[in-house]
Structures are given as C-alpha cells and as structure tokens.
Amino acid sequence: MEIVILAVVIAVVAFLAICGLVITGRRKKTRESRAAATPAATTTAPPAEPQVGEDAETALEEPRRTIEEVGLPDTETAPAPAAPEIEIPEPSAGRLVRLRARLSRSQNSLGKGLLTLLSRERLDEETWEEIEDTLLTADVGVAPTQELVEALRERVRVLGTRTPEELRTLLREELLKLVGPDLDRTVHTETRGAVDRPGIVLVVGVNGTGKTTTTGKLGRVLVADGKSVVLGAADTFRAAAADQLQTWGERVGARTVRGPEGGDPASVAFEAVKEGTDASADVVLIDTAGRLHTKTGLMDELGKVKRVVEKHGPVDEVLLVLDATTGQNGLVQARVFAEVVDITGIVLTKLDGTAKGGIVVAVQRELGVPVKLVGLGEGADDLAPFEPAAFVDALIDGE
Numbered sequence: 001m002e003i004v005i006l007a008v009v010i011a012v013v014a015f016l017a018i019c020g021l022v023i024t025g026r027r028k029k030t031r032e033s034r035a036a037a038t039p040a041a042t043t044t045a046p047p048a049e050p051q052v053g054e055d056a057e058t059a060l061e062e063p064r065r066t067i068e069e070v071g072l073p074d075t076e077t078a079p080a081p082a083a084p085e086i087e088i089p090e091p092s093a094g095r096l097v098r099l100r101a102r103l104s105r106s107q108n109s110l111g112k113g114l115l116t117l118l119s120r121e122r123l124d125e126e127t128w129e130e131i132e133d134t135l136l137t138a139d140v141g142v143a144p145t146q147e148l149v150e151a152l153r154e155r156v157r158v159l160g161t162r163t164p165e166e167l168r169t170l171l172r173e174e175l176l177k178l179v180g181p182d183l184d185r186t187v188h189t190e191t192r193g194a195v196d197r198p199g200i201v202l203v204v205g206v207n208g209t210g211k212t213t214t215t216g217k218l219g220r221v222l223v224a225d226g227k228s229v230v231l232g233a234a235d236t237f238r239a240a241a242a243d244q245l246q247t248w249g250e251r252v253g254a255r256t257v258r259g260p261e262g263g264d265p266a267s268v269a270f271e272a273v274k275e276g277t278d279a280s281a282d283v284v285l286i287d288t289a290g291r292l293h294t295k296t297g298l299m300d301e302l303g304k305v306k307r308v309v310e311k312h313g314p315v316d317e318v319l320l321v322l323d324a325t326t327g328q329n330g331l332v333q334a335r336v337f338a339e340v341v342d343i344t345g346i347v348l349t350k351l352d353g354t355a356k357g358g359i360v361v362a363v364q365r366e367l368g369v370p371v372k373l374v375g376l377g378e379g380a381d382d383l384a385p386f387e388p389a390a391f392v393d394a395l396i397d398g399e
C-alpha cells in the first residue's frame with residue numbers, strides 16, 4: 001500500500017514539473033517577439049510631439065567616416081569645366097524694322113493720336129491745340145512742336161481737300177523733317193587716317209541709364225559686323241559693372257580690360273587702348289563711370305579719361321547714353337555731359353518702355369548731335385542703329 005501511495009506522489013510531482021516547464025517556455029517566446037518588434041518602431045516612426053531638453057531623442061547618426069576613409073575625387077578623370085560658348089550675334093542692319101513692334105506698342109499714343117485728331121471733320125483752333133498737346137506730351141519739345149503744327153496747318157490749308165491717306169503722308173513727311181533724315185548717324189569706330197591703332201569709342205552717361213549694357217550690346221553689333229573688339233571697364237566705382245561688361249565680352253569672345261575696384265578709371269582706359277593696339281583689334285569700347293555728383297567731379301573724371309586715352313590718338317566717337325523714360329531729366333543730364341566732353345552721338349535706351357518717343361527730336365535739338373542707336377529691350381541684340389524713316393513709320397502705323 002505504501003508503495004502505491006509513493007508511486008502516485010511521484011507521478012503528480014512529475015506532471016507538475018512538466019507543466020511548469022511548458023509555461024516558462026511560452027512566456028519567454030512572447031517576450032522575445034515583443035523585443036524584436038519594439039526597436040523597429042522607435043527608429044522609423046517620429047515621436048508624436050517634438051521633444052526638448054532631457055526628453056529630446058538623441059539624433060540618430062550614420063557612423064562617421066574618418067578623413068582617411070574619404071576618397072578624393074579622381075582629378076585626372078574629372079571633366080574640365082566647359083569653355084563658355086561663343087555666340088554669333090544677329091547682324092545689326094535692319095534691326096529697327098525687325099524690332100518695330102516694340103516701338104509702336106509704346107508710341108501708339110503719338111502717331112495714332114495725331115492721325116485721329118487730323119481726321120476730325122473740322123480742324124478748328126481747339127483741335128490744333130490738342131495736336132500741340134499730344135506732341136508736347138510725347139516730349140517732342142516746344143520749338144519743334146510749334147514748327148510741326150505750323151507746317152501742317154499751312155499744308156492742310158493749301159491742300160483744301162484732305163483724305164486720310166493725304167493726311168498720313170503729310171504727317172509722315174513733317175515728322176521725318178523734325179527727326180532729321182539727312183544727319184550722319186554712322187557710329188565712327190574706325191580711326192581716321194592711316195594710323196595703326198584701333199578705333200576708340202567712349203561710352204558716357206549717368207549710371208542706370210543702360211550704359212554698361214549698351215557698351216556690351218554695341219560690342220556684339222561690332223562683332224556681328226566682323227570686327228574684333230576689346231572692352232575697357234573704366235567704371236571702376238562699381239565692381240559689378242566690370243563683371244557685367246566682362247560677361248558681355250565673354251559671350252562674343254571679346255577681351256575685357258579691367259582694374260582694381262576703386263582704381264583709376266583713366267589708367268584702365270589707357271591700358272584698354274594699349275591692349276587693343278597690341279592685339280591689333282579693330283575697336284576699343286570704353287565704359288566710363290557716370291556719377292553725376294557735381295559737374296566739376298564729372299569733368300575731372302571724364303576729362304582725365306579722355307585726355308589720357310588721347311595719348312594714343314584722338315577718340316573717334318563719344319556716345320552719350322540717355323534713358324528715354326526719364327524725359328526732361330534726360331535732357332538736363334545731356335546738357336551737363338555735353339559741357340564736359342564733346343559728344344558725337346546719342347544712344348537712347350529703353351525706347352520700348354515709353355510713349356515719349358519725341359525725346360529723339362528734343363535731344364537732337366538740345367545737343368545738335370544725332371541719335372545714332374536706340375535700345376529697344378533687354379535682350380542681347382535689342383540695340384538698333386537709328387533709322388529715321390523706320391522710326392516715323394512705326395510711330396504712324398502703330399500695331
């Protein structure tokens with residue numbers, strides 16, 4: 001009997017031991033699988049709220065490489081920086097006709113306005129006054145306006161009948177007379193006489209009128225005409241102006257001579273002509289500074305540039321750049337510059353952005369110097385030789 005009891009106790013103990021082992025094993029498995037899931041959640045999902053201070057999570061960083069482990073780029077096989085591409089500028093002939101839409105868009109009020117007034121049933125005193133006002137608003141200037149109105153009145157009176165076609169022809173002829181169809185508008189880029197040096201062109205004007213841009217664009221016109229050009233960045237007061245000019249030059253393969261910022265503009269101008277001569281270039285274009293602080297200051301600066309350059313020989317062209325949108329203010333600037341240097345030609349920029357095309361007439365009268373070039377946009381080839389007939393046609397015909 002005792003033996004039977006002992007056997008039952010052993011059996012019960014053995015059963016309990018087996019059950020205990022199975023439960024422990026299951027718990028362990030559950031813990032392991034939870035542990036496996038947890039790290040993945042902390043690395044990928046961002047914390048719901050940003051945490052700061054001690055609560056902040058430490059940034060997870062990639063293992064850093066030491067300097068020895070970081071390889072240097074293979075300089076021998078790395079591609080060399082591409083040389084800037086040389087552009088082929090558009091030929092300058094006929095540009096005004098091609099860009100005429102730009103002009104007429106902004107000048108509509110002048111030509112169209114005049115034709116509408118002239119086509120009225122009765123050309124009474126009031127109408128003639130309105131015609132005068134239209135011309136004055138377009139900055140034609142007082143004296144030229146009176147001349148035009150008088151000439152038109154007389155011709156309309158003599159003509160008697162007046163069809164729209166006749167009126168258009170009359171207006172065209174009278175406007176053309178004012179603009180001056182016979183003035184010499186050649187930009188003189190060639191040396192006079194048998195001298196072995198490049199033509200010298202000085203570009204002057206108040207900063208912001210488009211002087212540097214015009215110098216760059218003119219360089220392109222000359223390159224398009226088959227000439228070799230050296231640019232002189234004598235506007236040393238603004239480093240960006242020299243950079244700007246150099247960029248223009250690089251685009252057409254023209255070299256730019258520049259000096260240190262704040263350096264002597266005259267010495268840069270002198271060097272530019274010297275380099276142009278040594279390189280047998282056809283033309284040297286010199287961009288000058290136009291700080292209109294005082295007339296004497298300007299006179300000193302520009303006068304010196306001109307004098308120093310003239311050690312190489314006479315300057316062939318002095319172009320004054322004027323912003324057409326500045327109206328009367330442009331005329332005041334023109335007067336000051338004309339007292340300081342002998343201007344031989346005018347460049348009117350931003351004619352695409354103004355309805356005051358009459359400034360062409362006014363400024364020519366003021367200085368007795370022809371408009372030779374006009375700026376009709378910010379594009380590289382938007383500088384056009386000025387052609388009076390194409391200009392007047394654009395005023396009258398509009399778009």
Ligand SMILES: Nc1nc2c(ncn2[C@@H]2O[C@H](COP(=O)(O)OP(=O)(O)OP(=O)(O)O)[C@@H](O)[C@H]2O)c(=O)[nH]1
Pocket residue numbers: 206207208209210211212213214235238241290349350351352353374375376377378382
């Ligand atoms: N719409 C229009 N913009 C022009 C024309 N000519 C020049 N500009 C713009 O006028 C701005 C001034 O031109 P710049 O050439 O920098 O003027 P700047 O007189 O040389 O002035 P600095 O460089 O300060 O000496 C630029 O944004 C030109 O693109 C033009 O004919 N039409």
